[in-house]
Amino acid sequence: MKTFDIQRMAFDKVPPDFLWEVATRSFYTFILVFLFLKLTGRRGVRQMSLFEVLIILTLGSAAGDVAFYDDVPMIPVLVVFITLAVLYRLVIWLMTHSERMENFFEGKPVVVVEEGELAWDKLNAENLTEFEFFMEMRGCGVEHLGQVRLAILETNGQISVYYYPDDGVRPGLPILPEYCNERFRVVPEDGHYACIRCSEVVILRAGTKESCPRCANHVWVKASIAKRVT
Known part of the structure; x- marks a missing residue:
């Protein structure tokens, strides 16, 4: 393998035309993250709990993969976002009805x-x-x-x-x-x-x-x- 190969470093095995697909995928994941945050009523980043940080990190991983990997399909990522949104709502419901669950997910002051x-x-x-x-x-x-x-x-x-x-x-x-x-x-x-x-x-x-x-x-x-x- 040739070191400092500009072609390999810049594009690896994907053609330059794939950059347009990257832009489309990035826009797609941007919309998904935005809709997720709107639907779940996200607060400021500094006000996040441990559980909420976990959700955002999982979303970020899914969004990042589909944005620039050509072998990652887009529809399964949509399923990931829907599943996490449902999971988030379920956990919030459990915490509002059980102090023990709230302490488990959020911790105590x-x-x-x-x-x-x-x-x-x-x-x-x-x-x-x-x-x-x-x-x-x-x-x-x-x-x-x-x-x-x-x-x-x-x-x-x-x-x-x-x-x-x-x-x-x-x-x-x-x-x-x-x-x-x-x-x-x-x-x-x-x-x-x-x-x-x-x-x-x-x-x-x-x-x-x-x-x-x-x-x-x-x-x-x-x-x-x-x-x-x-």
Whole structure:
């Protein structure tokens, strides 16, 4: 086989005239996807649940194959779209009539911050690292966890945040990038310190070297009491 063969790289075994068929197939699958989304009442992409992402990925695979493979017939792809539309409607009906089915397909919201402290065991169970979570929280305008009364990881991956009023903000773990906050193993001065792993806040004396009573971690950062800037 000749390497860097432009003819093979561009067309392989199909004739150039097949490009018109590719355009027709692409238009066909575009119409099918559009009709499917209209019929199922699709919401924004960021609001998709795991089940809905699965449906869209399956549609994308079927649409992509029929668009540019000359040996993939078009009518079976139409059957795929109809089957998925029926399946989608059936699952939605089941979820509206059964909480157990809804939890199976959609999952449950998870409380990941409560009373200014991180539920890091639940966070890890959701395959979400502290770094990813803190990035999402910073996007909500959160500087430290003491500003947060409650944070809920929704089934679609979004995080709902409920804040303390300014006069209710408590000392909390700063969630700014690591280089913005100095870390300590030996406490330099008296004050409130937050465990960098589990966010537990305790009062420590200068010169002490203590482990976290919640997770036994040995690294601390000064807890922040900054108010929210809105």
